[in-house]
Amino acid sequence: MNARMSSILILAAALGAPALIPVSAEPSASSAVGYWASKVTATRWNDLLARRDADEIVAGASQYAVVAALGQPVLELSPDVWVFDSCRPDLPEAQARGCNLLVITFAQGKVSEMRFVNHPAAEVIANNLKSERPERYASLR
Numbered sequence: 001m002n003a004r005m006s007s008i009l010i011l012a013a014a015l016g017a018p019a020l021i022p023v024s025a026e027p028s029a030s031s032a033v034g035y036w037a038s039k040v041t042a043t044r045w046n047d048l049l050a051r052r053d054a055d056e057i058v059a060g061a062s063q064y065a066v067v068a069a070l071g072q073p074v075l076e077l078s079p080d081v082w083v084f085d086s087c088r089p090d091l092p093e094a095q096a097r098g099c100n101l102l103v104i105t106f107a108q109g110k111v112s113e114m115r116f117v118n119h120p121a122a123e124v125i126a127n128n129l130k131s132e133r134p135e136r137y138a139s140l141r
Contacts, residue, residue: 033094033099033118034116034118034121035094035115036113038058039058040057042087055068057069057114059112060111063110066082066104070084080107081125082104083101083103085101087101089116098118100118101119101121102114103115103122
């Protein structure tokens with residue numbers, strides 16, 4: 001894979017637009033891939049009522065609502081970017097490409113965007129955040 005193709009793949013993952021990846025590019029385990037999500041449904045068992053309850057997370061949901069539905073994030077890339085690993089996308093293509101991490105971005109304490117990404121895409125997002133705001137990551141060096 002040449003440098004230009006690598007740049008296109010990284011850009012596509014960072015922008016959350018996998019459609020930018022050329023058709024001729026063969027997907028590999030190391031390709032950064034992401035898919036936007038407009039809604040995430042969390043299903044949990046309700047012991048009190050002996051039934052399954054579903055919570056929906058959409059744009060505008062509070063951080064509290066996200067934690068109530070999904071639990072604590074596995075990783076906080078920043079105070080406004082959280083990663084959850086207990087989620088599964090409904091889109092079969094996203095599942096096939098290993099997009100089992102949910103990245104939720106908040107603006108003023110509310111969900112502004114959600115995307116399912118694979119591990120390489122999560123690393124791209126983390127590195128972009130580190131380069132944009134190095135003062136937040138001084139303790140990681």
